[in-house]
Amino acid sequence: MTLRKHILQNNTCNVVLSPVSVQLVLGLVAAGSESETLKQLLSFLKAESTDELNSLASHLVNHVFTGGSPSGGPILSLANGVWIDKSLSFKPFFSKIVDDVYKAAYDVLDFKNKANEAADKVNAWIKKETNGLFKDIVPRDQFDDETTKIVFANAIYFKGLWANKFDMLNTRKYDFHLLDDSSVHVPFMTSTITHYCISAFDGFKVLQLPYKHETDMRDISMYFFLPDAKDGLSTLVDKLASESGFLERHIPSVMERVGELRIPKFKMSFGFEASKALKELGVCAQCTVHFRKT
Template sequence: MDLRESIGNQTDVALTLSKQILLTESNKSNLVFSPLSIQVLLSLIASGSKGPTLDQLLSFLKSKSSDHLRSFSSDLLAVVFTDGSASGGPRLKFANGVWVDNSLSLKPSFKQVVDNTYRAATNQVDFQTKAVEVINEVNTWAEKETTGLIKEVLPSGSVDRTTRLILTNALYFKGAWNEKFDASTTKDDDFYLLNGGSVRVPFMTSKKKQFVCDFDGFKVLALPYKQGEDKRKFSMYFYLPDAKDGLQALVEKVASESGFLDRHLPQKQVKVDDLRIPRFKISFGFEASESSKGTRIGVAFL
C-alpha cells in the first residue's frame, strides 16, 4: 500500500469520524476537532492491542497491520508535521504523550514504538494518590505544546484512582494566508443557523480573484497559506452548501463517497463578485470515547 493510497484511506477515516461527531456532539454548537489526532492515538492503541480490539481498529483505520500503521504514522510525523516557519511556511507542532500509573510498566516493545515511531513523551505518574496533580501536569503539557492556546484538556475530576493510562495529543498550526483580508472592509451580515434562525456577525470581504468552484449543491473555496521555501502547500478549504439547511446532507455526501475531497477542489482563481467569510473563534470539547461507540471501534472503549 503506497503513501498516496494510505493518505486517501485516512482521509476517508477522518470524514467518517467527522460525520459521527457531527451527529452525536454538535447539534447545538459549532464543532472543531482534529480527526488526524484521533487517528494517530488510535494507531498507538492498536500497537498495544491484539485479538478483536486490534481487528476492529485495523478495520476502522483501513490498514492491513500494526506495522503498516506505524510506518504511515512515522511518515506523517517526518513529512507533514514538521515546523516550516524557518523556511517561511506555517509554524506547526504535533506532540504525543503517554501517562501511565506507577503500578504498571509498558512492555519494552510497545515503549519502543511509543518513543521512536510516535515520538511520545512517556510519564510515570501516581493516579492513586495524586490525581489532581496529574490533571495539572497534563494540562500544563498541553498549554506548552500549543503555545498557550489550549490550557485545559482534562477538566477537574476527570482523573481518579481508577485511571491507569492517558494518551495525549496536541496539534498547533499557525499560518498566514497568501492574500490578507483588509480589516477596514469587514462588514456585519446575516449568518444562517441550522435551526432556521440567523445572527448578525462580522464578515471578512474581498473583491480579489479566489480559488473557488461551484459543484452540484455546494461551493468550495480554498485559501492557500504562505509557504516561502517550504515545499509543502497548506490551504484552508470551505465547503458551503447552497441550501441554508444543507449542511447535514453535504456531510453525509462527503463522508459516504471515497475520494470525495480530492475530486472537489478548486484548481484556478476566478472572479468573485461577493466573497464573505465570517470571522470566527471556536472552542469545543467532547468525550471521544462516547462518540466512538457508534462506530466499528466501539469495542475498544467498552
C-alpha cells in the same frame, strides 16, 4: 469523516474535529492492544494491521508536520504523549513504537495517590505544545477512578497568515445562517480581490485560501466547502464520509473571477466524550477517550 458525520447528527452547534488527532491517538492505542480490542480498532480505522497504522503515523510525524518558519511561513507542529500509572510498566516493543514511530513524550505517574499532580503534568505538557492555547484540558478528578491506567494525548498547533490579507476596514456585518434555522448578525471579512481558486459543483462550492509561505516551504491552504442550500451541510457531510477520495476530487485548481467574497470571522471551541460515539460505530473496547478542539 465517518466519526464527523456521526457527531454532526447529534449536534446543532459548531463542531471542530481533527481526523489526524483521532487517527494518531487510536493508532497508539492499537499499537498496545491485542485480541478483540485490536480487531475493533483496525476495523474502525480501516487498516489491515498495526504495521499499516505505524507506517502512516511515521509519515505524518516526519513529513507532514515538519514545523515551519516563525518569520515567513505557517507554523504546523504535532506532539503525542503517553502517561501510565506507576502500577504498570511500558513493554519494550511498545516503548520503541512510542519513541521511534510516534515521537511521543511518555512518563510514569501516580494516578491513584497523586491525581492532582498527574493532571497538572499532563495539562502542562498540553499547554506547552499548543503555545498556551489549551489550559486545564484534563480535569483533576479524571484520575480519581481506579480504572484509569493510561492516558494518551495528541496536540496539533497551527498558526499562519493569509497570502492575501483581508483589510479590516472592509469588515461588515451580515447574516450567518445556523443549523437550527436561525441566523446571527456577525462580522464578515470582505475581499476586493477579483480572482480566487474556486470551483462550483453539484450542490456546493469549494474555495481555496492559501497561507503566506516562504519560497522553500510547501503550500498550505484552508479549503471552504460551502453547500448551496442553507440546510445542505448534512448532505455534504454524507458525501464526504461515504465517497472515497471525495476531498481529493473536489480541490479547485483554476483561478476564477468572483464577485464579492465574504467569510465570517470565527472562533470555535468544541469538546465531546468520544467513547459513546466510538461504541456506536463498533469500537466497544473498554477505554475512555476525550477530545477537545479550539
